[in-house]
Amino acid sequence: MSIDYKKELETAAKSMILVHEPDILIKIIARTIMQKAKVSHAGILLHEKDRDTYILTVSRGPLGLKIPKGFARMDADNPLIRFFRERKDKQIFGDGAIISEKAKRILRRRLPPALKKLLKGTLYQMEIFAAEVAIASYFRNDLLGILLLGRKTKGKKFSQDEIDFFVALASDVAMAIRNARLFKDLQLELEKEHRLFLNTTIALAAAIDAKDHYTHGHTARVTSLSLEIARTLSRKNNKKLNEKFLEYLHISSLLHDIGKIGIPEVILNKEGPLSPEERNKMEGHPALGANILKSIPELGEAILGVKYHHERYDGSGYPQGLKKDQIPLIASIISVADTFDAMTTDRPYRRALNKDGAIEEIKRSGGKQFDPKVVSALVKLYREGKI
């Protein structure tokens, strides 16, 4: 076989399968074809399903196409599109290709008038793009796209062998593009679903926040501070604090006070000190929160942060009186962030401290109430002016 670039192009086409970003994939394809096959320029018209139209998605080459990319759009009634969709290519040129030179010769011969008119129109469309050859990409019977090729750079003509090869290549490319689009769609859906989950959780957490008159915006602040602390810990010691952990921490800090939904409003909003019985109810909120969420396995570690964010490093916290390393890191982080935010906002029983005072008090409680490594991450953040 005389086509020396064939193997290279085939290999390139195969590895395209794992490029899951359609735009990048299409650019790679156009550039590869142009370079390897040594044509003056190459363009790809791609089908847009929603509007049943074909758009010039990419256009490569020193000569360039006559029409700027993005401007060219061909509807289903365009002769070039109709020619391929009605499979006139099979009838005249052999499967999947139109060769302009051959088309011109054929036009001089006797043809059925309708076909002659269609071929003329098709040729005119190819001239607009300065295309010598048009190659169709089919997936099953759908025309997914059209590859347009300019002149060969060394002035040679395209051989039938080359045309056949391009037709085979076009079907690989169609498959790769379709695969990439399916992948992309799935990825976008995943992102959408994730935003839906986070935003709904944020909205509900804010609504629950609003019930406690003194904690307006508390959840949002605790969440962002928790994440800042975790990132600081990550930089100092990247053990365990991977993306997954950060995601659980995000969810957990959003939901940390969810159990307050079960505390009567008269207790939540009481101005004076709580009676022992009231205090008892109030201190039930972490366990209550964990109980609300316990049937959701996908929340994983996030539930531990809800359940244990009122444990204390010295074992004097609730609900279980866990000590030191028994307390999950996720809970230790929320505990410090929660306390810092409580100290720096007004509460029924006292005025807010300034940040300096709050940091000092939390530092003094390191090793008693708080995990010292989390405290030192908070202090670092403060010194760096990040909080």
Place this chain on the structure above:
Amino acid sequence: MSIDYKKELETAAKSMILVHEPDILIKIIARTIMQKAKVSHAGILLHEKDRDTYILTVSRGPLGLKIPKGFARMDADNPLIRFFRERKDKQIFGDGAIISEKAKRILRRRLPPALKKLLKGTLYQMEIFAAEVAIASYFRNDLLGILLLGRKTKGKKFSQDEIDFFVALASDVAMAIRNARLFKDLQLELEKEHRLFLNTTIALAAAIDAKDHYTHGHTARVTSLSLEIARTLSRKNNKKLNEKFLEYLHISSLLHDIGKIGIPEVILNKEGPLSPEERNKMEGHPALGANILKSIPELGEAILGVKYHHERYDGSGYPQGLKKDQIPLIASIISVADTFDAMTTDRPYRRALNKDGAIEEIKRSGGKQFDPKVVSALVKLYREGKI
């Protein structure tokens, strides 16, 4: 070229790219190879990343392999695996293949002792699987899997041409399998994210339900009844009620009373009749709910169900007094389901009706309080014994 099945197999390998279910893909591959290449049997060992082990995933053919599928597992120190991973195939057989007959001949020759031992071990492994040929699937430098082929059915030997072709095919297959696995992983992640969203919403809605002493389980019942009504409407008139609508309805009915989070508990749980001012607050819950959710574009139509589930067909509802077709279908459905559930459970001000009585009352209110087509779907469900 003498291999008549080549083109068929190549085409099959290409279309594999769009099979995104790894298990199905692997079965198709094994069956296709067995049939087209006419070998007695074929098996595929696939890499399992977590445990760095290779498992006999599929085994096809009338003869079958000597070891049942799923039982065979080869760790990284297995001679066959080591042979390919250390790329001894390149050294002895040419890229990516081991041919048992050739291996036996080579063993009689002088070889470095370590290599001789490894090759012997490799051959023994192939005998266990009754494999004449082993073909490696690499992706970049990772050994993704091994294709094992039995004897050719017509007693012929494998030609070098055939081996070369199988090696090329194996790399296509590796790519297709990898693509399918990436796809599958993404799909599983999407499902997980969707469950996370639904379950968290369900848990929070139930917690809010629990605040209103009289509505235990209300949200869950309204949700399932709304979906039943929608499916019944779909059967009668499939306009508009697609999967997307059902999903929005699911979310919307879960969240329909979310605004109650902003209603004081003393009003929610009051035993006697509400004062005009209290009633006013209570009737603010649909608008409040919509307000909580308004910043979440992904909720789409679901917000309309929250906002308008207390509108009435004759325009006498709240918050906006919408009439007839002005009321979104999603809200009309929740309205009927909500009322039916309220009627059939005890409330502070009255005992529950039985289902019969509730259906009669709702029928009487069709065209006044309720959209008649939704009422008739409810009645249909009741007659069919589904509620």
